Amino acid sequence: MRQTYIVTYDVSDPRRLRKVFKTLKGYGDHLQLSVFRCELNHRELVELRARLGSIIHHDQDQVLFVDVGPEEGRGNTSISTLGRAYHPPERRAVVV
Numbered sequence: 001m002r003q004t005y006i007v008t009y010d011v012s013d014p015r016r017l018r019k020v021f022k023t024l025k026g027y028g029d030h031l032q033l034s035v036f037r038c039e040l041n042h043r044e045l046v047e048l049r050a051r052l053g054s055i056i057h058h059d060q061d062q063v064l065f066v067d068v069g070p071e072e073g074r075g076n077t078s079i080s081t082l083g084r085a086y087h088p089p090e091r092r093a094v095v096v
Contacts, residue, residue: 001041001070001071002039002040002041002070002071002072003039003040003041003045003067003068003069003070003071004037004038004039004067004068004069004070004071005028005037005038005039005040005045005065005066005067005068006031006035006036006037006038006064006065006066006068007024007027007028007035007036007037007038007048007063007064007065007066008034008035008036008063008064008066009024009034009052009056009061009062009063009064010034010061010062011034011056011061011062011063012057012060012061013057013060013061016055016056016057016061019055020052020055020056020061020063023048023051023052023055024036024038024048024052027040027044027048028040039071045065049065
């Protein structure tokens, strides 16, 4: 089952910051400066945490994972905004 996570980070070094950003781009949707929305199954979550854990300096940087619920349930409706509206990305199957 896929869960929706809000992943946010505070990384002090510009090189590590870019690596964290590029890694997260492969797992989710960039919402704001250091904020991503990721729909992950358990394996993907473990993989992402391991990849980010190898990039950051654990005594200087921080990555937060907020589980907002199942992708098909609360995960799609739990984000609200002030100002500009948030529109979740449309998911489509891509046939290759």
